Amino acid sequence: MHLEEFSEGNSFLHRADPRVKILIFAIFSVLCAVASGIKTPTLFLLYSFILLLIARLKIKSLIARLLIANFFIAFIWFFIPLTYPGNSYVTLGSMKISHEGLRYALSITIKCNAIIIATITLLSTSSIFSIAHAMLHLRVPKKLVTIFFLFYRYITVIHEEYLKIKKAIALRGFVPKTNLNTYKTYAYIVGGMLIKSYERAEEIYKAMLCRGFKGYFPLFEHFYIRKSDIIFGVISISIFILIGVKS
């Protein structure tokens, strides 16, 4: 499975310290999520666009990603303008489209895309393992980070097991349909995967015990914060404060 599509690259954002990026993202996403109206979210979206210019990602995969992420938003556009309470309406045939509803849907759309672009440019430009590593530095509980690390590590392994089982049932002529036999077959696939993972986990634990596991992995490499990281952080936070004051 090719999962970390956006982590390959050598822009400034790819090289920046993940700890700084996580902190900036945390502040940005909270401020943007609680913003209301059109103006403030638009300013946040502009900030995200600047990050996008810096990160220089593959446009094709980026657009594909944004389209999927906006699926839920499409839902909102479909419903909200018709049902939102408000005084001014535009009538379109027998439908009443509320101005307030349109504004509300637009606000959500801008906020959603601003945060998603920030997620891609700030977080997806680091590998998952660097993010996990940075989480340890940011005092996320060690047990949780260890689970996250092993969880991610073994997805590809279990996925290979899944592909093997899938091949095996295809060889036996399985064609999925809407019937009980299909569901039973899928249940056995899942069951098989669970048992394999269960046994695998026992082996992993024994191997880890042999290497002196005490509930967490000690840090081997360390991050070194550079001047450019600090400048990036200071500029970003000043922009957020400006956006906050202006609106």
Added chain:
Amino acid sequence: MHISEGVLSAPVLLTGAFLSLVGLAIGLKNMKNEDIPKVAVLSSAFFVASLIHVPIGPTSAHLVLNGLVGMILGLGAFPSIFVALILQALLFQFGGLTTLGVNTFAMAMPAVLCYYLFRGILRRSKNTAFLGGFLGGGLSLLIAAILISIALIETEKSFISIAGTLLAMHLPVAVIEGIITGFVVVYLKKVKPEALG
């Protein structure tokens, strides 16, 4: 199913984050060191399972299996579902990081609830195990959908039509989740009974 970024209001996001933090804290506290790899690798399996699409009539739906997560991991469902949702948000921008609290609680709370509700039936015999799995699997998904709907309606009253549509869409999926969970539970009971927490 998962709510995207930018949709929910601040009080709803905060409530979700708080409830999930409590769940996570309890889940992690009760977890022994030897359980860490088990929770992690089984989470990987559930993550892969959620990529499986099962046919329902003319369309298909992907498996969620949050009920099954609860039945196997118990309180470990909170950390398990949490790491899966973080990864989805980071890799696929499914759901979101600001909505992580709401989405985690909506999926993990019913999982833990069903674990305690159906633990007894699961242990009794093979036939009751299927029933327990069916009810647990189906209910977990339904309660999750209800919690998501509550989050939407609490944010904005006119989301009620969206919430209703979401719930209606999840009804057939819940039945199929129930059937599959039931079969998985019976299978595990036969092949590896110690896996059922």
